[in-house]
Amino acid sequence: MAEPELSASFYGTAAGLYDLVATAPGVMSWRRRTVETLGVSAGDTVVEMGCGTGANMPFLREQVGSDGRVVGVDLVPAMLQEAQNRIERAGWKNVHVVEGDATQPPVDTADALVSTFVVGMLDDPAGATREWLDCVSPGGRVTLLNAGRSPRAVTAPLNLGLRLFVRVAAPGRRLSLTSPTRELERRWAEARDALFEAGIDQHEERLGLGLVPLMSVRVPE
Template sequence: MADRTPLDGTFYERAAGLYDLVATAPGVRSWRVRAVDALDLSPGDTVVEMGCGTGANIPYLREQVGTEGRVIGVDLAGAMLRQAQARTERAGWENVSVVRGDATTPPVGTADALLATFVVGMLEDSTEAVETWLQCVGAGGRLALLNAGRSPRPAAMPLNLCLRLFVRLAAPGNRLRRRSPLRALEERWRRAREALFSETVDHREQRLGAGLVSLVSGRVPE
């Protein structure tokens, strides 16, 4: 997936431990809970997470689907998946599995819902990715996307600067380019959001984290 993303996959291999600390921080956890809630999961459902990383969303997904359901996490970074697997094994969740794969060509079948947090902004063709993910969701199921971008709120300017720095550090191939990697990420998010809204019904949209994080979801028509 390295040639399809503006961010460097090796960054996430090297920084898996640090990423997990950030991904499970109290404020970030609240965003993840909101994203899982947007899926409207029920006990017994099968849910797929694209770009599951270190498995920060897995506890919330597993709680919603219960022991009768199934959680499948997909990620390309081996270091991330090892932490996700360790998290799953420590909890003793036999109905949770993580697999290595490209989110743009997911190695999964049909599910009741699909989640992708902080992923679509990394994908060169985010429109095609969302369309592919929708094919993995059965009729009546929901797809939810969570992604970061600059906040429109004046008070959030320091947060916007921090986000810009993070994205540039995580995108070594783009550091010397005139075009901002953050702007590229935001354009990919815009296209993903449009693809989701054009192919689904019952749309929902929320701004979280002082406007720095966007959460959108839609239901596959029956």
């Protein structure tokens, strides 16, 4: 079974549980901060790659207003159904979901693009990042968020917890001899290199006691 199929199978059966984790108070504060770095305005169009259950959508919709547009792309129908349910409960008319592979974006041009906790699952994170940059109009921003071990010594117990979580949650890699956490961080580093090579006004920070790295760039004009 190919990796996209593994991910779809795994997250398809765990969409409801995933949403509980994705919308936990602390996690939602990371999501809000991530959206803030996009610098979008009312009327803009924002695309989210790997939108999952739509946990970022309230913040994205808040930024673009009723005149803007939010498009969420995800590979997993069960995740998209959760996101669609969120859209309908909120009554948003300008927030939409599209089933598609984030590595082959089914979208045209956007004013900004965001992806959270996705690049670490991709076989070619650098290639996907370059594709995403091409989707954004000159002057727009691309922001990525992920998870990784914190460099702070005092967070050693949290790093252990992260390693256990990633091993359990990594589709198809729970029995792998390769550390899923190291693989996650390697893929993040590849995405970072691709993003910073092409983008300007580079920004980096770490949230969640250093466990959640964020990076953002502006597409050159």
